[in-house]
Structures are given as structure tokens and as C-alpha cells.
Amino acid sequence: MTQVEAYAALGPGQPLVPWSYEIQQLQPNEVLVRVRACGICHSDVHMIDNDWGFARYPLVPGHEVVGEVVAVGPLVTHLSPGMRVGIGWQRSSCGQCEDCLRGQDHLCDQSQGVITHGHGGFASHLAVDARYCFPLPNELPTEAAGPLLCGGITVYSALRAAGMGSGLRIGIIGMGGLGHMAIQFASRLGNHVTAFTTTEAKAREAAQLGAHDAILIRNDQPSRRPDRPLHIILNTAPVPTPVEPYLDLLASDGVLCYVGAPTAPISVPIFPLLVKRRRIMGSPIGSRATILEMLENAARFGVLPRVETFPMSKVNDALNRVRQNQVRYRAVLLA
Structure with missing residues (x-):
């Protein structure tokens, strides 16, 4: 006992x-x-x-x-x-x-x-x-x-399930408890990482963690496009974010993956999925x-x-x- x-x-x-x-x-x-x-x-x-x-x-x-x-x-x-x-x-x-x-x-x-x-x-x-x-x-x-x-395996498993190996272009939405680990895993396994975050300070921290680029989010949308379309975007944010602006940043066959659980349903436009054979998925642990x-x-x-x-x-x-x-x-x- x-x-x-x-x-x-x-x-x-x-x-x-x-x-x-x-x-x-x-x-x-x-x-x-x-x-x-x-x-x-x-x-x-x-x-x-x-x-x-x-x-x-x-x-x-x-x-x-x-x-x-x-x-x-x-x-x-x-x-x-x-x-x-x-x-x-x-x-x-x-x-x-x-x-x-x-x-x-x-x-x-x-x-x-x-x-x-x-x-x-x-x-x-x-x-x-x-x-x-x-x-x-x-x-x-x-x-x-x-x-x-918990947080580490959540982002790692999601990235793997979305197709992460090495040599890909990967976006990470959010620089919190999940996002800061996702940036490390994606970059240190040989991928080009773009962080999407809300402040210049977090953009600098993303670079210290291994991100190659950082795009600020303004009015719930990316303030600019990455230089080349992304193969995977991992959304770690626990708050609702618009779907279409991020789908538009994906390459053909790109994946938008959710591990952060938004507090409200998301609205998904079908046309951006059809024309480039993109997909949306979620992932647990x-x-x-x-x-x-x-x-x-x-x-x-x-x-x-x-x-x-x-x-x-x-x-x-x-x-x-x-x-x-x-x-x-x-x-x-x-x-």
C-alpha cells in the first residue's frame, strides 16, 4: 500500500x-x-x-x-x-x-x-x-x-501525420506553449520554417528557436505572403483564426493541420481545397x-x-x- x-x-x-x-x-x-x-x-x-x-x-x-x-x-x-x-x-x-x-x-x-x-x-x-x-x-x-x-508529442505527431520529413516548407501559427516546440522540431529536422505571430518580440524569439522567417498577423490575417508556398501549416492557436488566408498560402497538396482547439466552429471555403487538392486535418497526441x-x-x-x-x-x-x-x-x- x-x-x-x-x-x-x-x-x-x-x-x-x-x-x-x-x-x-x-x-x-x-x-x-x-x-x-x-x-x-x-x-x-x-x-x-x-x-x-x-x-x-x-x-x-x-x-x-x-x-x-x-x-x-x-x-x-x-x-x-x-x-x-x-x-x-x-x-x-x-x-x-x-x-x-x-x-x-x-x-x-x-x-x-x-x-x-x-x-x-x-x-x-x-x-x-x-x-x-x-x-x-x-x-x-x-x-x-x-x-x-503532451505538448511536444502533440505537435510532433501532427507534423509527422501531415507529411513532415525534411526539406519542406512549414508554417507554424502561434508562438505559445505548443508553437515554440513545433518550430524547434520542424527546423531541426531540416525544414524551412515560417512562424506566424502577433508581435515583433515573438518574431525575434521564433528566430532564436530556429524559424527562418516570421510573418506578423494583423487583423487576424498574415500581413504578407511567404516567399514560396508552404507544404504544411500547423495551427497551434487556441482561438478562432480565419481559414481561407492560410489555405491560400499552401502549395498544391498542402495541409492545414489543427492542434489548437478553437473556441468556435471554423468556416471552410471549398474552392481553395479543390483547385490545389489541399486538405485540412486535426491531430491529437x-x-x-x-x-x-x-x-x-x-x-x-x-x-x-x-x-x-x-x-x-x-x-x-x-x-x-x-x-x-x-x-x-x-x-x-x-x-
Whole structure:
């Protein structure tokens, strides 16, 4: 039995308070992890506030976890006590459906989230299906690795699904928690990156992160065209943006991909899709195989989120800064 000391929301929108629970016994396929660091994602805020309508309280948020394995179930053979691991959004999947069998378990209809179907990483420990607990390369520091397991895999998986290899022209809309990692992945894997952002200061930061060009957004539209049409545009912005101006910047067979969830429906003109065979897609997190690939590339090419760290005891201060968009670019709690 393990006594877990956590921080939980007892109701929608409430500040987090100390709360404890017991893990009586690990399931045969589970692993128990001692939390060393945990990122704060906007999805944690949405769950605390029950914006999506399925939060269950007491709610222990946290799904960008870095920690140390302290115990494993009898069926777990690839992890052992003492290993440093990361845990992201997904807790489990059925393992039997068509999506799971083709290696796309993150699309499983029975997929379970770390904080939607259990308690998360704003805590001393958590237990999770060992399939969704990933050994971390030594090159990834504990305080920065967590956001890669959610925001990092979200943008990496989307870019891969949209066709990213190397030698392409890729646009990134937004320079926030997702966009600043997308710029790094796209540029360091050998692509020409154009950032679309709202301020000169963010344009300069985009260049420091690896963007080759930056186009300012004025009145919700790009202020100019890139020198050549783009093969992929990844929209990381969580607010509604007009579709047509960005479709018009795509090359033939270009892809406009959404990972930021707009707060209102988008209007899509069909003619720009027809004439150049363009397409629009969305993308969630990534499969286990893609997560391992992402971690390997992040370590090899030095892709790291920029983080601000807070003691776990200051969780409400950190959450308030995230709510007010005062963190550049990711907040991380340290145990």
C-alpha cells in the first residue's frame, strides 16, 4: 500500500488543496512512479474547471510527469525500479481494436486519460499502465522533459501525420506553449520554417528557436505572403483564426493541420481545397511508437521546451500564471 500526498480540486474551478489517497495494490500491468516534476498544461485547467463536462472530483491534475519507477506489477518486464520515466496524457487503451492493432493506440475509442480516468501527477506518486510509461533519454533534463510528453508529442505527431520529413516548407501559427516546440522540431529536422505571430518580440524569439522567417498577423490575417508556398501549416492557436488566408498560402497538396482547439466552429471555403487538392486535418497526441521517436529526436537535436519552475506547494500560484498567460512557455512543478 502506498499513501499518496496530492493536490486536488474538490469542485469545478476551485483552488487545489492538499488531499491524500491510497494505492492499495498495483495491477499486474501497472507501474508505480515517484513524481519528480510535472508540467502544467491548459488541459489541466480545462479539467479543473470542468470545461469539457466530464471531470470527476476530487480531481488530481497533471499529465506531463517525470519521475522514478519505485515498483512494477508482475507482468511488467521493460521497466524496473530506479528508471527515470515520463508519462503523458494517455493512461491506457484496449489493445484490441483496429486502431490499436495498426499501432495507432492513441486513436482508440477506449483510450483512457491519466487525469480523466484516475489521479494525475500533482502528487507524490501515481500508478499507470506500464505501456504508457516511457524511459527518458539522459539528454532530457527532468525539469524540461515533462511538457514533451503532451505538448511536444502533440505537435510532433501532427507534423509527422501531415507529411513532415525534411526539406519542406512549414508554417507554424502561434508562438505559445505548443508553437515554440513545433518550430524547434520542424527546423531541426531540416525544414524551412515560417512562424506566424502577433508581435515583433515573438518574431525575434521564433528566430532564436530556429524559424527562418516570421510573418506578423494583423487583423487576424498574415500581413504578407511567404516567399514560396508552404507544404504544411500547423495551427497551434487556441482561438478562432480565419481559414481561407492560410489555405491560400499552401502549395498544391498542402495541409492545414489543427492542434489548437478553437473556441468556435471554423468556416471552410471549398474552392481553395479543390483547385490545389489541399486538405485540412486535426491531430491529437501520438502513438507510443511516435512518442519514443519524438523523445529520441528531442534528445538528439536538442529540442527542449522553455520552462518556468515552481515548487509543488505553489501549485495555485503556478496555475494562476498559466490562466493569465503569464508563463513563457511552460510551467513545471518540482516535487
